[in-house]
Amino acid sequence: MNTDAYGFIIYDDWVRLLRKGKSVADFFTKNYYRRIAVYGMGRLGLQLCDELERTDIEIVFAIDRRGNNIAYKDLDIIVPEDVEKEQRQIDVIVVTPMPDFSNIERVLSRTYPGTDIVSIWDVVWYSK
Numbered sequence: 001m002n003t004d005a006y007g008f009i010i011y012d013d014w015v016r017l018l019r020k021g022k023s024v025a026d027f028f029t030k031n032y033y034r035r036i037a038v039y040g041m042g043r044l045g046l047q048l049c050d051e052l053e054r055t056d057i058e059i060v061f062a063i064d065r066r067g068n069n070i071a072y073k074d075l076d077i078i079v080p081e082d083v084e085k086e087q088r089q090i091d092v093i094v095v096t097p098m099p100d101f102s103n104i105e106r107v108l109s110r111t112y113p114g115t116d117i118v119s120i121w122d123v124v125w126y127s128k
Contacts, residue, residue, distance in 0.1 A: 001098075001099070006098035006099065006121070007043060007044060007098075010044060010098070010120060010121055010124055011044075011047075013124045013125065013128075014047070014124050017124060017127055017128060020128075022127055022128065023051060023055070023127065024048065024051055024052070024123050024124060024127045025051065025052055025055040025057055025127075026127045027122075027123045027124075027126050027127040028052075028055075028057045028092070028123075029057075030126075031092070031116075032091070033057070033091040033092040033116070034056070034057060034058060034091055035058050035060050035088075035089060035090045035091050036052075036057060036058070036059055036060065036090055036091060036092050036093070036094060037059070037060055037061050037062065037063060037090045037092075037093045037094070038059055038062045038063070038093075038094050038096065039062070039063045039064075039093055039094065039095045039096060039097070039104060039108070040063070040064060040095060040096035040097045041062050041064040041066070041070055041072060041077060041096075042096060042097070044096040044120050045062065045064070045096040045120075046072065048094065048096065048120065048123070049062070049072060049073075049075065059075060060076075060088050060089075060090050061075065061076040061077070061078060061086065061088060061090075062075055062076070062077045062078070063077070063078055063079070063080055063083055063093075064077055064078075064079070064080075065079060065080055066079075067079040067082075080107070083108070083111050084111050086111075090112070090115060091115070091116070092115065092116040092117070092118060093108055093112065093115060093116070093117045093118070094118055094119070094120055094123055095108075095117060095118070095119050095120065096119075096120045098119060098120065098121060101119045104117075105117045
């Protein structure tokens, strides 16, 4: 499945979730995740940041290969090559590029052993 197909399915589920009066913030609250990092600041990453902005979930930083060339409010966005230097404590990393999830998870798990790594699909699906 390509990126657009994943994105469409996730957005569809996300809209259905919102219509039921629920939020992806429920996923983080249920799992005791308070401090998160977002990997991927494309459409899904931006949507996630926007929705969590009005909650008690703190987005500590974001990771994106375009990190030096993009901005989102006052969020610190780092490039993947700098993740190993990152020292701030987080509870979970949410990966938004679905087609690359397995590869990204493998790399991040070496850098953040013991930190949960979930996909945006997991976040939306388990918020229902």
